[in-house]
Amino acid sequence: MFGSAPDRDALKKSTERITKVSQILKFRPQEGKAPWDHNKDTLVSYDYIVLGGGSAGSVVASRLAEDPAVSVLVLEAGYSDDIFASRAPSAYNIIFGSDADWNYETVPQTHAGNRTLMQPRGKILGGCSSINAMMYHRGPASDYDEWESLGNPGWSFNECLPYFKKSEGFNDPNLPSDHPHGPLTNRIRFPEFETFDPEAHGTEGPWQVTFHHLFQLSTRFIVASQAEGIPFNKDFNGESTLGVNRIQTFIQRDGVRSSLSRAFLRSEDVVPGGSKHGRGTVRVVFGADAKRILFQVKRGVKMATGIEFVDHKNVRRRVMATREVLLCGGAFGSPQVLLASGVGPSPQSSIPQFHTLAGVGANLQDHLGISAVFRARDRLETLNSQYNAFTSIKSLFSYVASGTGPLTCQLGEGVIFVRLEDIAPEWVAQEKANGTYQERASGPGSPHLEFIILPGYVRRHGTILASDFKSYFTVTALLLNPCSAGLFKIATQPTKNGNGVDVKGVVDPNYLAESFDARALVQGLKFIRRIARRLNEDPEVGGREVFPGETDVPDRDDKVLEKYIREYSETYYHPVGTCKMGPASDKMSVVDHRLNVHGIERLRVIDASVMPKLVAAHTCAPTVMIAERAADFIKEDWSTSSSSPSDYSTRGQTTEAKL
Numbered sequence: 001m002f003g004s005a006p007d008r009d010a011l012k013k014s015t016e017r018i019t020k021v022s023q024i025l026k027f028r029p030q031e032g033k034a035p036w037d038h039n040k041d042t043l044v045s046y047d048y049i050v051l052g053g054g055s056a057g058s059v060v061a062s063r064l065a066e067d068p069a070v071s072v073l074v075l076e077a078g079y080s081d082d083i084f085a086s087r088a089p090s091a092y093n094i095i096f097g098s099d100a101d102w103n104y105e106t107v108p109q110t111h112a113g114n115r116t117l118m119q120p121r122g123k124i125l126g127g128c129s130s131i132n133a134m135m136y137h138r139g140p141a142s143d144y145d146e147w148e149s150l151g152n153p154g155w156s157f158n159e160c161l162p163y164f165k166k167s168e169g170f171n172d173p174n175l176p177s178d179h180p181h182g183p184l185t186n187r188i189r190f191p192e193f194e195t196f197d198p199e200a201h202g203t204e205g206p207w208q209v210t211f212h213h214l215f216q217l218s219t220r221f222i223v224a225s226q227a228e229g230i231p232f233n234k235d236f237n238g239e240s241t242l243g244v245n246r247i248q249t250f251i252q253r254d255g256v257r258s259s260l261s262r263a264f265l266r267s268e269d270v271v272p273g274g275s276k277h278g279r280g281t282v283r284v285v286f287g288a289d290a291k292r293i294l295f296q297v298k299r300g301v302k303m304a305t306g307i308e309f310v311d312h313k314n315v316r317r318r319v320m321a322t323r324e325v326l327l328c329g330g331a332f333g334s335p336q337v338l339l340a341s342g343v344g345p346s347p348q349s350s351i352p353q354f355h356t357l358a359g360v361g362a363n364l365q366d367h368l369g370i371s372a373v374f375r376a377r378d379r380l381e382t383l384n385s386q387y388n389a390f391t392s393i394k395s396l397f398s399y400v401a402s403g404t405g406p407l408t409c410q411l412g413e414g415v416i417f418v419r420l421e422d423i424a425p426e427w428v429a430q431e432k433a434n435g436t437y438q439e440r441a442s443g444p445g446s447p448h449l450e451f452i453i454l455p456g457y458v459r460r461h462g463t464i465l466a467s468d469f470k471s472y473f474t475v476t477a478l479l480l481n482p483c484s485a486g487l488f489k490i491a492t493q494p495t496k497n498g499n500g501v502d503v504k505g506v507v508d509p510n511y512l513a514e515s516f517d518a519r520a521l522v523q524g525l526k527f528i529r530r531i532a533r534r535l536n537e538d539p540e541v542g543g544r545e546v547f548p549g550e551t552d553v554p555d556r557d558d559k560v561l562e563k564y565i566r567e568y569s570e571t572y573y574h575p576v577g578t579c580k581m582g583p584a585s586d587k588m589s590v591v592d593h594r595l596n597v598h599g600i601e602r603l604r605v606i607d608a609s610v611m612p613k614l615v616a617a618h619t620c621a622p623t624v625m626i627a628e629r630a631a632d633f634i635k636e637d638w639s640t641s642s643s644s645p646s647d648y649s650t651r652g653q654t655t656e657a658k659l
């Protein structure tokens, strides 16, 4: 990919070229997915409008359309996910900073070196599931039991488990490779790291979960962690989530990302046995940027009736829903649209207040991580060593020909989930003795920290590259139960033509405001170095720290380690909680336990924003579980509703209302 030295722009350009070629080679029109077509789309009326064709939106739309009588309109601001950087698992960070990323950044973070931090979010069909690291992880059972204990009946882990399984199409590595649920053909197997608990998995869902590519580095990491006292975990999604192993991934058997859009919105060619026949309609409108929710008040009852959006030609349009408006815009997108529609804590300048809900945008929680980068032995294969012209052509060939090779690596292959007392017992005892220890985990089975080994030089989301093609690896520590929480809000200003209001999202996660978070990450950084020392003893791996370096940031000085954390930590992409679920008595909750917005009828929020507390997990599988549950809530509510949809005032209207 590169001529002489690694260069991110060159990498981006090559990927764009590959994307164009692969689009031409693979182009198939996708029925029902296209920008707004004024002549056709205004003639149709839709039962449900789904705002955002992302992870949750794809699931909800598809499940609702299982009823042949139902029609669903999905408004997605982005475009097709059929691009190389999204399909090939190792290429996703090329999307950061592109048009398929919302390119949010935080406001300067007072407690994190006053920096503005990148916050990538997928602006593309499939949303973040089309640009994420494909790690399939549900987290500890006690986290969901805690959700229920916060006033959300029905959300205990035992009640959520069937919904986790429902979406999942787990591929058993022990089956023959020609079996529809077998392992990937031609993939190099590592049976000792492909253990799993069959009881914990679903095999009939459309979302493909597999054991995929594994660098030798990742296997050595698992061995080194065990030598450091971390127990081997048979299945992170099984009985316990603590320990070390490879992570399960949502990648199809052919090596293509199993985004939620690919799994749920292309079911006719992906889902085994899936068929579009006998299903209702799902119309996906690309390039539709939703601006606000349309409401009416009837006999004192507030209700949502439709959405106002700007189409791909920048024309403002309105669409009406005969049943419900479903917000699936993600942890930033959903509160942004609510706030822009006058639903939130206090009136925004130039936006009439429609309904006061104090919690919209509050309770923003995220996983912050800190990394160290190591130089490995030359003979160790990593992603860095793949970047030169010859090996990248070889990798591309094995990817296109057989769906194997380094392009199928999703970056974070080997992981550890631990509790602080297991890696730093003396520090925990000291904090407890000082009265400064803060326990945020939901129970003794819930991890405090996660460690991920990345087979390459990864700094600032991959935007800073190594200066050569040598072998490197990076180890990251993530704080899974942060004490610090922040806020999402909007800034408004009149549009240039003076006819409307421009709304911009303002992200303030307030990282490291609680100093306990920084101190816990210091223990994480020390443990990274312990694992790296083990790897350095491994004749196949090696591991000399090149960033930040023990000379500049010595292990013995907690103050210096903490400073490094404040100046170099980055998001690990899991913002949640900005429309949290809770009872009406909790004034900071935005939706009830069936995900209805408090005080407004026919409006639900269904995405990562409803999590009342951040799970000690990767957030995609939990979000999909939420969407599966929501689809059932909606189906139940409409099947038991005394009024038929035709009773509603909006029924029979054409899709576009008068502006």
Ligand SMILES: Cc1cc2nc3c(=O)[nH]c(=O)nc-3n(C[C@H](O)[C@H](O)[C@H](O)COP(=O)(O)OP(=O)(O)OC[C@H]3O[C@@H](n4cnc5c(N)ncnc54)[C@H](O)[C@@H]3O)c2cc1C
Pocket: 051, 052, 053, 054, 055, 056, 057, 075, 076, 077, 078, 120, 121, 122, 123, 124, 125, 126, 127, 128, 129, 131, 132, 133, 134, 135, 136, 137, 288, 289, 290, 291, 328, 329, 330, 331, 333, 334, 337, 572, 573, 574, 575, 606, 607, 608, 609, 618, 619, 620, 621, 623
């Ligand atoms: C780089 C990255 C890596 C990650 N890695 C992992 C991982 O390995 N494993 C894991 O479990 N989780 C991972 N996550 C997190 C996980 O992907 C998200 O938590 C999850 O996908 C969120 O789903 P969602 O439905 O809430 O939002 P999204 O999937 O982001 O969907 C929101 C959708 O709404 C659309 N939208 C927003 N606003 C509007 C608007 N106004 N009008 C129209 N459309 C709109 C967006 O374009 C998007 O398609 C990662 C996330 C990122 C960004």
